[in-house]
Amino acid sequence: MSQQATEQVYGHYIGGEWVDGDGSTFESQNPATGETLATFQRGTEDDVDAALEAAEDAFEEWRSLSYIDRAEYLWDIYHELRDRHEELGEIVTKECGKEISEGKADVTEAWHMVEWAAGNARHPHGDVVPSEVAGKDAYMRRKPRGVVGCITPWNFPVAIPFWHMAIALVEGNTVVWKPAEQTPWCGQIIAEMMDDAGVPEGVFNMVQGYGDAGAAITDDGRVDTVLFTGSAEVGQEIASTVGGEPGKLAACEMGGKNGIVITEDADLDIAVHSAIMSSFKTTGQRCVSSERLIVHTDIYDEFKERFVDIADDVAVGDPLEESTFMGPAIEADHVEKIRRHNELAVQEGADVLVDRFELEADEIPDGHEDGHWVGPFVYEIDYETDLRCLEEECFGPHVAVLEYDGDIERALEIHNDTPYGLAGAIISEDYRQINYFRDRAELGLAYANLPCIGAEVQLPFGGVKKSGNGYPSAREAIEAVTERTAWTMNNSKEIEMAQGLSADITTSEEQQ
Ligand code: UN1
Numbered sequence: 001m002s003q004q005a006t007e008q009v010y011g012h013y014i015g016g017e018w019v020d021g022d023g024s025t026f027e028s029q030n031p032a033t034g035e036t037l038a039t040f041q042r043g044t045e046d047d048v049d050a051a052l053e054a055a056e057d058a059f060e061e062w063r064s065l066s067y068i069d070r071a072e073y074l075w076d077i078y079h080e081l082r083d084r085h086e087e088l089g090e091i092v093t094k095e096c097g098k099e100i101s102e103g104k105a106d107v108t109e110a111w112h113m114v115e116w117a118a119g120n121a122r123h124p125h126g127d128v129v130p131s132e133v134a135g136k137d138a139y140m141r142r143k144p145r146g147v148v149g150c151i152t153p154w155n156f157p158v159a160i161p162f163w164h165m166a167i168a169l170v171e172g173n174t175v176v177w178k179p180a181e182q183t184p185w186c187g188q189i190i191a192e193m194m195d196d197a198g199v200p201e202g203v204f205n206m207v208q209g210y211g212d213a214g215a216a217i218t219d220d221g222r223v224d225t226v227l228f229t230g231s232a233e234v235g236q237e238i239a240s241t242v243g244g245e246p247g248k249l250a251a252c253e254m255g256g257k258n259g260i261v262i263t264e265d266a267d268l269d270i271a272v273h274s275a276i277m278s279s280f281k282t283t284g285q286r287c288v289s290s291e292r293l294i295v296h297t298d299i300y301d302e303f304k305e306r307f308v309d310i311a312d313d314v315a316v317g318d319p320l321e322e323s324t325f326m327g328p329a330i331e332a333d334h335v336e337k338i339r340r341h342n343e344l345a346v347q348e349g350a351d352v353l354v355d356r357f358e359l360e361a362d363e364i365p366d367g368h369e370d371g372h373w374v375g376p377f378v379y380e381i382d383y384e385t386d387l388r389c390l391e392e393e394c395f396g397p398h399v400a401v402l403e404y405d406g407d408i409e410r411a412l413e414i415h416n417d418t419p420y421g422l423a424g425a426i427i428s429e430d431y432r433q434i435n436y437f438r439d440r441a442e443l444g445l446a447y448a449n450l451p452c453i454g455a456e457v458q459l460p461f462g463g464v465k466k467s468g469n470g471y472p473s474a475r476e477a478i479e480a481v482t483e484r485t486a487w488t489m490n491n492s493k494e495i496e497m498a499q500g501l502s503a504d505i506t507t508s509e510e511q512q
Contacts, residue, residue: 007039008038008039009025009039009040009041010038010039010040010041010184010188010208011040011041011208012041012043012047012051012205012206012207012208013191013194013195013204013205013206014047014050014051014054014205014206014207015050015051015053015054015057015058015201015202015205016054016195016200016201016202017201019047019050020041021041021042021043021044021046021047022044022046022047023041024041024042024044025039025040025041025042026039026040026042026181026184026208026209026210027039027040028040028095028182028183028184028185029331030094030095030097030371031096031097031182031327031328031329031330031331031371031372032094032097032318032319032320032327032328032368032371032372033367033368033370033371034370034371034372035370037094037095037185038184038185038188040184040188040208041208041209042208042209042210042213043178043207043208043209043210043213043216044209044212044213044216045212045213045216047207047209047213048176048207048213048216048217048220049216049220051176051205051206051207051217052147052176052205052217052220052222052223053222054201054202054205055147055174055175055176055202055203055205055222056146056147056174056222057202058174058200058201058202058203059144059146059147059173059174061200062172062173062174062200062203063143063144063172063173065172067121067122067125067170067171067172068121068122070121070169070170070172071117071118071119071120071121071122071170072118073169073197073198073199074114074117074118074166074169074170074197075114075118076193076196076197076198077114077193077194077197078111078114078115078118080193080196080197081107081110081111081114081158081193082111084107085104085107085108086104088107088158088189089103089104089105089106089107090103090320091103091185091186091189092104092106092107092157092158092186093319093320093327094185094320095157095182095183095185095186096154096155096157096182096183096186096330097283097319097327097328097329097330097371097372098155098282098283098319098327099319099321099322099324099325099326099327100319100320100321100322100324101322102281102282103319106156106157106158106159107158107159109156109158109159109457110158110159110161110162111162112456112457112458113159113162113163113166113167113457113473113474114162114166116166116457116458116474117162117166117167117169117170118166118170120170121170125141125142126139126140126141126142127139127140129486131488131498132498132499133496133497133498135490135491135492135494135496136488136489136490136491136496137488137489137491138486138487138488138489139486139487139488140484140485140486140487141484141485141487142171142478142482142483142484142485143172143482143483143485144171144172144173144481144482144483145173145224145225145249145481145482145483146173146174146222146224146225147173147174147175147176147222147223147224147225148164148165148168148173148174148175148176148223148224148225148226148227148481149175149176149177149178149217149218149220149223149225149226149227150164150165150168150175150176150177150178150226150227150228151177151178151214151217151218151226151227151228151229151230151234151238152164152177152178152179152180152229152230153180153229153230153231153287154180154181154182154183154330155282155285155286155287155330156229157179157180157182157183157186157187158186158189158190160229161177161179161186161187161190162190163229163457163461163473163474163477164177164227164229164477165177165204167474167477167478167481168225168227168477168481169199169203169204171478171481171482172482173224173225173481174202174203174204174205175203175204175205176205176206176207176217176223177204177205177206177207178206178207178208178209178213178214178217179206179208180230181208181209181210181211182330182331184208187206187208188208190206191204191206194206211234214234218238218241218242218250219241221245221248223248224247224248224249225248225249225250225251225480225481226238226242226248226249226250226251226252227251227477227480227481228250228251228252228253229252229253229254229287230254231254231255232254232255232393232420232466232467235252235253235254235468236252236254236466238250238252239252239469249480251462251468251469251477251480252468252469253287253461253462253463253467253468253473254287254420254422254463254466254467254468255287255393255395255420255422255466255467256287256288256289256393256420256421256422256423256463256467257291257292257390257391257392257393257418257419257420258278258288258289258290258291258292258420258422258423258424258452259290259291259292259293259294259414259415259418259424260274260275260278260290260292260293260294260424260425260426260427260452261294261408261411261412261415261424261425261426261427261428261437261441262275262293262294262295262296262299262303262426262427262428263296263408263411263426263427263428263430263433264296264297264298264299265428265429265430265433266296266299266303266427266428266429267427267429267449268299268302268303268306270427270449271295271299271303271427272303272306272307272310273451274425274427274449274450274451274452275290275293275303275307275399275451276307276310276311276314277451277453278290278425278451278452278453279291279293279311279376279378279397279399280311280314280325280326280376280397281325281326281451281453282453283316283326283327283328283329283374283396283397284394284395284396284397284398284399285329285330285334285395285396286453287395287422287423287467288422288423288445288452288453288454288455289395289452289453290399290423290424290425290451290452290453291393291394291398291399291400292390292399292400292402292415292418293307293399293400293401293402294383294402294404294411294414294415295401295402295403295404296403296404296405296411297403297404297405300403303401304353304380304401307378307401308353308354308378311353311354311356311376311378312354312356312376314326314375314376316356316359316363316373316374316375317363317364317365318365318368321365326375326376326397328368328371328372328373328374329372329373329374329396330372331372332372334372334395334396335372335373335374337394337395337396338357338374338377338394338395338396338397338398339357341389341392341394341396341398342355342357342377342394342398344388344389344392345377345379345381345389345398345400346379348381348387348388348389349381349382350379350380350381350389350400351379351380351381352377352378352379353378353379353380353401354376354377354378355377356374356375356376356377357374357375357377359373359374359375363375374396374397375397376397376398376399377396377397377398377399378399378401379399379400379401380400380401380402380403381400381402382403383402383403383404383414385417390402390417390418391418391419393420402414408432408433408436408437409436411437412436412437412440412441415437415441416440416441416442418465419465419466420463420465420466420467421442421443421444421463421464421465421466421467422443422444422445422462422463422467422468423443423444423445423446423447423452423453423455423463424437424441424443424445424446424447424452425446425447425448425449425450425451425452426438426441426446426447426448426449427448427449428448428449434448434449442464442465443463443464444460444461444462444463444464444467444468445459445461445462445463455473457473457474458474458475459473459474460473460474460475460476461473461474461476462476
C-alpha cells in the first residue's frame, strides 16, 4: 500500500495470503481532516480461527530454525523501515494525528526495536549455572511458548507492534496480530513488510478489525501468550480471563495517571519544559503522558504562571506542519471523553487556569474543520485523596496543578495516591530528593529532570499497580514469550545427587 488512498478494500493477512473476510468493512480516517484514507475488511471469529490455525501449523517449522536464521527476516524489515522513514512517518501522522516529528519518531522506535530483537539473536542466551555436583553441567535454556496473540494501540501504530512481534518472532513463536481499528493502514503496511521479507507462511498473521476480533484472539485456547498494550479496562479484562487459564500468560501494558513532582529545589526552566512536554506532546494521548503536576508551595506561583503562559499558547494545528506542537485527538468519541474529564474536574471543585477545549475558529487550519480538535485544559485543585479527577486517566491534554507544602515525603504521598503506576518524574537539584523519589515512587518508568515520556526500547517498559505487569518491550518481553528450562546434564557414569541426597538404591534383601 502506498501513500495514496485508493478505492481498494484491504484484507487480512493469513497463512501467507491476503484474504477477504465476510464482506463487512470499516474505514480508516485522518483525525486532522476527517477524510477517509482507506477501507479494510472487518475481522470476524472465522478470520481469527483461520489465522490461529495457520499460526499453529507454522510453529514447528519456525521454532526449528536457529535464532540467527529467524532474525535474518527481520533485518530486511529493519532496512525497509529506515529507507521509508519519511514516507512512513507521514502515514503515521495522517492516520493517528501525531505531529510529524512524532510520526517519524514512531517509525524510528520501531526500527530500534527490530534492531534490538534481531541483534539479540547473536548475543549469548541464558545462563550457565554451577551445580553442587562437580560432574553436572546446568544451564538455563528457553523455548518459545507457541502462538502469541498481539493486540496493539493506535497511538504508536508502528512502534508498539514491533515491541510485541519482533521479540515474539525471533524467540521462535508464531504470531496473530490485531492492529488498532483506528490505524489499519499502518497495520497493512507492516503486514506488507512481513510479506516482502518472505516471513514463512503462517508465522505472521494479521486480522484487521475491532474489539470482537481482539477478544476472539485473546480468548482462544490455541494462544499461549497474549501481549496487550492499551486501555486499563480492556487490559484488566484480558488479564483476568487469561489468568484463569492454566499455562496461558498475558503481558499487559496499560494506562497511567502519571505525575511530575516539582520540588522547592527545582530548576524552573527544566520544570516548565518537562511539564509541557509530558502533558501536551501527542495531545496527551500517551500512556506515559502526565496529568498531575505536584508543585512545592515555595515555587508554586512562579511555576504556575510560566506553565499557564505556555499552555495558553502552544501551537495546535496541522500535524503535517513542522511548526505544530499538538495535533488533533484520535476520534470524535475521544474528544467527548476528554470533555467529560474536563467537566468532572470542574464538578469536583477545580479552578480552571486554561481552557482551550473548544479552540478558536482561527486556530483550526484551513480545510481541517472536520478534524477532532481539542486544546490544553489546565486546572488547579486542592489535593484530596478521593477526587476522581486525580485518579481516572483522561488520555488527553488535561492536567492538574497541585500545590504541596512540606518535604519530599509529602510530595511522594500525593504522587503515589493513584491506582496507576506507569511513568513519572521529579524535577529537583537536590540528589537526596531525587533518590528518595527513585526509591519510593510507585512506578515502572521514573525520570529525574526530564519529561516522563520518551522511553528508549532497550529499557524495560511497563508499570506497576493498575498500569500492568511490566513485561512489554525488549528484554522483559522475552520472559512473556518463552518458557525457561533448567537443564542439567551428568558427565559422570555415576549418579550423584545434590543436597547430600543418597543415590543408593537398597533392596529388601540388603535391609535384613
Ligand atoms: C505509550 O505511551 O503508549 O516512552 C507508549 C514513550 C514511548 C512509548 C510510549 N517510547 O513515550
